[in-house]
Amino acid sequence: xxxxxxxxxxxxxxxxxxxxxxxxxxxxxxxxxxxxxxxxxxxxxxxxxxxxxxxxxxxxxxxxxxxxxxxxxxxxxxxxxxxxxxxxxxxxxxxxxxxxxxxxxxxxxxxxxxxxxxxxxxxxxxxxxxxxxxxxxxxxxxxxxxxxxxxxxxxxxxxxxxxxxxxxxxxxxxxxxxxxxxxxxxxxxxxxxxxxxxxxxxxxxxxxxxxxxxxxxxxxxxxxxxxxxxxxxxxxxxxxxxxxxxxxxxxxxxxxxxxxxxxxxxxxxxxxxxxxxxxxxxxxxxxxxxxxxxxxxxxxxxxxxxxxxxxxxxxxxxxx
Numbered sequence: 679x680x681x682x683x684x685x686x687x688x689x690x691x692x693x694x695x696x697x698x699x700x701x702x703x704x705x706x707x708x709x710x711x712x713x714x715x716x717x718x719x720x721x722x723x724x725x726x727x728x729x730x731x732x733x734x735x736x737x738x739x740x741x742x743x744x745x746x747x748x749x750x751x752x753x754x755x756x757x758x759x760x761x762x763x764x765x766x767x768x769x770x771x772x773x774x775x776x777x778x779x780x781x782x783x784x785x786x787x788x789x790x791x792x793x794x795x796x797x798x799x800x801x802x803x804x805x806x807x808x809x810x811x812x813x814x815x816x817x818x819x820x821x822x823x824x825x826x827x828x829x830x831x832x833x834x835x836x837x838x839x840x841x842x843x844x845x846x847x848x849x850x851x852x853x854x855x856x857x858x859x860x861x862x863x864x865x866x867x868x869x870x871x872x873x874x875x876x877x878x879x880x881x882x883x884x885x886x887x888x889x890x891x892x893x894x895x896x897x898x899x900x901x902x903x904x905x906x907x908x909x910x911x912x913x914x915x916x917x918x919x920x921x922x923x924x925x926x927x928x929x930x931x932x933x934x935x936x937x938x939x940x941x942x943x944x945x946x947x948x949x950x951x952x953x954x955x956x957x958x959x960x961x962x963x964x965x966x967x968x969x970x971x972x973x974x975x976x977x978x979x980x981x982x983x984x985x986x987x988x989x990x991x992x993x994x995x996x997x998x
Contacts (some may be wrong), residue, residue, distance in 0.1 A: 711801075713995065715794030721990040722789025722918055725983045726781055731774035732979035733781070736972040737760035737841040740930045742972070747935075747949050758975040769844045777840035779851040784833035792878070794827035796886055811855070811866040815887035823882030824875045832867035838933040862937055870932035873953045877925035885918040887986060904989055911988040915980035923976050924969035928956045 701971035735758045744750045755761035765773050799818035804811070827834075836854050849857075858866045892910035893902075900906035934996050960968050 718793025719790030788830035823878035827878030
């Protein structure tokens with residue numbers, strides 16, 4: 679990597695080197711501020727393609743067993759592996775990728791904004807010094823998570839709806855969008871935005887600072903190499919899975935329910951009035967452990983997802 683790249687990229691853990699060839703001190707926001715946004719989006723899309731079938735099993739597991747929802751009251755799947763096998767046999771392997779369109783679109787927006795905002799805020803606050811401050815990292819991550827998830831929420835709604843339906847009556851991303859828009863209005867596209875933003879904030883607040891912390895402290899033993907990125911991302915994924923799964927269950931259930939603009943037959947498809955009601959009803963009817971439905975596929979997916987993302991991100995940084 680060139681000397682100028684070492685000076686301008688503090689998150690790689692390379693300290694600026696004094697010398698006659700050193701350019702004027704950067705303000706922290708320079709001519710390569712586009713990198714975290716572009717690399718974050720590309721790495722997110724790459725990771726999404728590699729782990730999407732696991733995400734589909736997580737969604738199916740999270741919506742089943744709702745005693746107050748007759749459509750999803752049955753416990754159809756015993757776990758992640760059983761869900762993978764049943765979906766493949768009954769609906770075809772293609773069903774495991776139902777919703778991949780909006781998922782990729784989501785990562786292209788959510789991932790781009792989230793990681794770009796996080797690293798740009800870090801540079802801005804630290805004035806390009808490259809020093810790691812856990813409190814600053816957490817605050818930057820929370821802001822990045824909330825903003826990016828709120829903007830990308832419509833694609834998340836479409837993804838969940840398509841994953842639940844599988845191959846049953848799907849018309850693609852445009853057909854799903856038209857159904858949501860015509861039946862529920864614009865508000866339907868932001869269904870579950872509250873817990874989605876909360877979940878994103880929790881994941882970002884745990885995942886990004888933990889990754890940076892581990893990477894920084896492993897630098898002396900593993901260096902700035904793939905082995906360091908692998909270990910750091912795996913540790914970060916466990917923490918974010920434990921912290922975010924309850925919110926993920928709530929947001930998935932809220933996104934899947936419909937609140938029709940015109941009630942059909944005097945009844946509405948809405949089951950929960952909000953995230954708090956969903957939390958209370960879920961615990962009351964299914965027990966506290968119901969908040970961790972889909973935890974195994976969540977962690978199993980987050981591990982490879984983070985590994986693919988961070989390794990891809992770091993390699994892209996080293997290319998230019």
